[in-house]
Amino acid sequence: MVSCRAMHILTVYVTVVFTLTSFVRSHNEENLYQAKDNLPTMGPAKSVRYLLYDVNPGEGFNLRRDVYMRVANLVKFLNEDEPWILVLPPWGRLYHWQTTHLSAQTKVQWKYFFDVNSLALHVPVIEFEDYLKAVGKPEIDEVYYLQRYKEGWTKWEEKIDIRECVDPPRYQKDSDGKWRGQFFGYEEVYAKKFECMSSQAYLLTFKPFLMKNTTGRSVFLDRAENMIHGQYSEWSREWWTARRSMVFSKHLRDVADKFRQEKLDSNDKDDKTELEVWTQMKRKHGDAKGGPYVAIHLRRKDYLYSHAKEVPSLENAAKIAKTFLKKYKLKKLFLATDANGDDLTHFEKMMKGYEVYYHKVFYPEMTEYFDGATAIMDQWICAHARVFIGSHVSTFTFRIHEEREILGFDQETTFNRFCGDDEPKDCEQPTKWKIIY
Ligand code: GFB
16 A cells, blocks of 8 residues: 555655656747746645755865765755755855955855756755745754764775764754754754764765665755765766756856857857757767857966966966967957956956957946856856866866867867966876766
8 A cells, every 4th residue: 555655755756757847848949948947846744855965165166066966966866766855055155256245145046056947957956045935944954064084094985974073063052952053144044953974975875874864854964075976976977967957047148148249259059059958968079169269267366376386377378378379260368267457467468469358347247146157157158169278177177178068069179278387388188078978
């Protein structure tokens, strides 16, 4: 006989699958991922479970995108056995987001940066605000704070254990027995249970733990960057499937596309970069041509110290950029950078004879959610260039590589990086991660 709980699970699952498939059917060219907010609408009575997560506060935007892929795949594997929804952690106050309007950069929903309907084609997702509405109170059942093993690392073996906290945790119990912590700046939110968990494990290892050792309807994994991809890394279909679902939000793509057309003579039709719903999009290397410009990602700020050897001087960067412009017979250069204004002016002077574009100057009105939005627009424009040169081991650059793999660029035009002034001219170039369908 089918139990009541099993019936519930089935109903929820059917609802999610139905929502997703009907939305895929309803797409049109205007907006690939339309259909209202394609978020599963499930009331508190349903037996679905919620997985929440957060990342070390010091981590940047693009590593966080990689952690999303790990958690999304964990939720995908969980859904093979029971219905879980991934709660998207609001964005805010990232170390690198230092523009003055910080208040605008807290509690930012994913839909401002990514197409949440597209994410939902991979796994059921919900914004944190919607989670709070769904559970009806600012409550999370269980929080696990992932940490290292106190005794350190002797040999590699997969393990996770509830342990005493190694460092003072950023959660405290209040006089009502509620655990108070960061929770994305939502002061009213609390947890009913809190534990530290030492972990040295692949994402799949968390599945049996979540299914068998937790009972709460909502489980929060903090410091989720400690969860390792394992076999579901960049070399796997699963990683790429999660990656392909991370489509930027349409309103940001639109601004960047307008910029491409107006300043760089670039549009999807001519560049052969037209988008389809990602589940149906399968390009071969060389299918994409790209706009008539060279794009560079020139990382500065903290990289000038943390990767001093591999970061070129502005003089050298200009020299390398000119070599590519000559090789590809192009006149326009798009510059994505976190450099300051003086550096920009200096760099532009050294590029005499070429047209240098960077979007901040042209779209100053894009100040809403400024740093995250401009980062995405820069990445989008770099992803559409005829040829791209990136910065050594920058996750910002890596995400551009992947976007170009998705669009179908020849790998020779993608996996290039600047060499530091003291490195050989033919310094080691980035690993060519090949898209897997
Ligand atoms: O994205 P991200 O993790 O890349 O961090 P890395 C860099 C941040 O700097 C981005 C800004 O989120 C942006 O806010 N940024 C960098 C840029 N380059 C650009 C650019 O071309 N255009 C725009 N608009 N913004 C890691 C950090 O950075 O580097 C780690 O996440 C650590 O915390 C490590 O500092 C050394 O991988 O480049």
